[in-house]
Amino acid sequence: MRVLVTGGAGYIGSHTVRELRRLGHDITIVDRFITGHRAALLADCVEADIGDEESIARVCREGGIEGAIHFAAFCAAGESVIDPGKYFRNNVQGTIGLMNGLTAAGVKHVVLSSSSAVYGTQEEVPIGEDAPKNPESPYGESKLMCERLLPWYETAGGPNWVALRYFNASGASSDASLGDDARPATRALPVALEVALGKRPEFSLFGDDYPTVDGTCIRDYVHVEDLAHAHVLALDYLAGGGASDVLNVGSGRGFSNRELIDAVKRLTGVDFRVVIHPRRAGDPVVTQADIAKIRRVLGWAPEHDLDAMVRTAWEWRRRNPDGYPE
Template identity: 50%
Template sequence: MAVLVTGGAGYIGSHTVAELIDAKEEVVVVDNLSQGHRQALLGGKLYVGDIRDADFMETVFKENDIESVIHFAAYSLVGESMQNPAKYYDNNVYGTQRLLEIMKKYGTKRIVFSSTAATYGEPQTVPIEETAPTQPTNTYGETKLSMEKMMKWFDAAHGIKYVALRYFNAAGAHHSGRIGEDHSPETHLVPLILQVPLGKREHVSIFGDDYPTEDGTCIRDYLHVSDLADAHLLALERLRSGGESSVYNLGSGKGFSVKEMIDVARKVTGHPIPAVLEPRRAGDPAVLIASSAKAKRELNWSPRRDNLEEIVESAWNWHRQHPDGFTE
């Protein structure tokens, strides 16, 4: 009996695969390698292909006894999603439809979904709870919400139980030092900051310092990527034990400002890391923090690696060893 991880060669997917391997699970990975990397996999059986390809997915399910799915495969660049919404609907929403259809055909009744707190849009209250209105402000968040809703109706019609995990920012790297964050293009704050001491860029940009926060810069929720991986395994165990479909927010319960993140990186790297102030970006809320009270209560999950300096240090250790990212 195997766990299928779609998008398992990506950043959070590969860390989840590593945790599954440590838990002695049989792991099958499907990834088209458009964003993922072969080197990011510490185990499992890799099938290179696209979840939208029915014949390909048929092969995966025929050759393996898939008892559960953890679904990461999706495009996730907010800006790109606004410029090319069709690409996001085709890959994210249609891809999920094809995945659920093959699960139905082969009787696979459990799926853990890597969703996003972008489903909430501009929050009315912070920290954000699962009962908050879902009003995405970009195509990416809208497609993820559509994927969640599709799972709800597949559950109602076919009994495929799901857990959707909504979170903001993953950071850090695996304790082994073998896998870390490598995106192209890179849009995440921690690796962008670390590109300065790596000599990849001259400075880091701060987009606005006049927000209603203590230091004027945006505050965001950061979680160590391995804590996120742990949450996916706990969600899978909940479904295996007969738990009902549900949605959970994952957060640290506290946020860090852009300036705080840069200061911590300066301390960790010993580099001055010049910062340049630039105009605000449209649609950037001042504060985004998720409440994970429900996840703590029902999944018994809480972040174990919540020291910001340790998170940044783990990322720095990986980037120093892999200054150009993965080679394949």
């Protein structure tokens, strides 16, 4: 299939481009290199904003694009609380421009990067797709708003769609050529690896008095290569006549922050300092996915465990201590 990938220079986008190429798809990337990196580009890239609907429509028409995977967005939940406008403008307004362009060009399918941030704190875990939506940040709200746009475009003759709600994307490519180079790192695993590398003096752990096994928050980590594969399956599903839907993508397992830290210490061989801070606003206590639906609908299952995520991320980080070359 000829596929447009927005945000293909970013962390998850670059791994997905690699997986699409491996499976014989033709790819055009649209990226502005705001948080992404030229060194992570694995296909032709048009440097444009996703909100520029005329450019999007032109690129799609000229390239005979049949399907799109839409990663481009800002995704630091903490920053979004301080600067909501930045997130609503780029994520929601940008997606409106993109959807206008895709619809005008007759693109048939779209897969949207959504997030477990649409759920917020839940009474019941694991979290199924029908759980109430309580986003605790403008970032989570922006993702929910993007999801809610899609059926309206489909009704008006736009693409059919799958929204994938990722839990915590982690790890790096198995050959250590691609990895997570968010600057600054905000996700727990890359931050812990920077501490292990000596780039930060200590790991700040926010809250050890939660009602969990060891008092720390619990998260569901999914390997970025498993996540990349889910996108290809979602496109195949839509191309095969599958109905538009929302699917969780996680491992279905929860690990406490302490378990993550222990895994990083064990697999890097570095015993670093961990400093406990008070709880941080907006941190859900437990996020753990119910993945029964994606197993059933796409036949997808995670293949990598937490150790594989830590090991691959560490290998990438050790080879690229300062991130991608610019």
